[in-house]
Amino acid sequence: MDFSRPTYTLEEATRKLEGYCAYQERCHKELVQKLRDMRMIPDAIDQIVVHLIDHNFLNEERFAMSYARGKFNIKKWGRNRITQELKQREISKYNIQKALAQLDTHVYVETLDALAKKRLGTITESNIQKRRKKLADYLLYRGWESHLVYEKISELIK
Structure with a gap:
């Protein structure tokens, strides 16, 4: 048995997690993992999660x-x-x-434009195809939709 980590009563764990959730927004998965790390039993985990949802700490x-x-x-x-x-x-x-x-479409497209231009300025590759690929890889990795990425590349790299 590992005695190096403290154990918590239901009340202590609830208070600790209220603070954890108040500090920044958390998802259910993150919270349950935190409770498991605190070595709480499944019944206690369920009880604490229900309390946090009821009191609007977890949404x-x-x-x-x-x-x-x-x-x-x-x-x-x-x-x-x-x-x-x-x-x-x-x-x-x-x-x-x-x-x-909730993401404004106009701002979304402007952000892609600014990001693409900024990145293009840092790509030193002289071969046009390689420049296009580097820019595409960068934007796709960041999760921009492929049709938007390829439109932007066609517009910026002639």
Whole structure:
């Protein structure tokens, strides 16, 4: 038995996780993993998760909206990457769609334009095909939709 990690009562674990959720938005999967790491039993985990949902510490829709907004605004991720990451966190399809719907289409296209131009400025490759490939790989990795990426590349690299 590992005695190096502390054990928690139901009340202590609940208070600790209220703080954990209040600090930043969390998803259910992350929370359950945290409780498992605290060595809580399944019944206690269920009870704590229900408490956090009831008291609005845990809200999957709010998490998805916040996550999508943050990754788009800060990391300049496209819809594909945001969707993939939310799916890994077991967020429902409905909440993923709702989170993506909040991204303004006009701002989305402007962001892709700025990101593509900025990246193109750093590509030193002289071969046009290789330049196109490098730019495409970069934008696709960041989760931008392929039709938008190839349109942008055709526009920027003649």
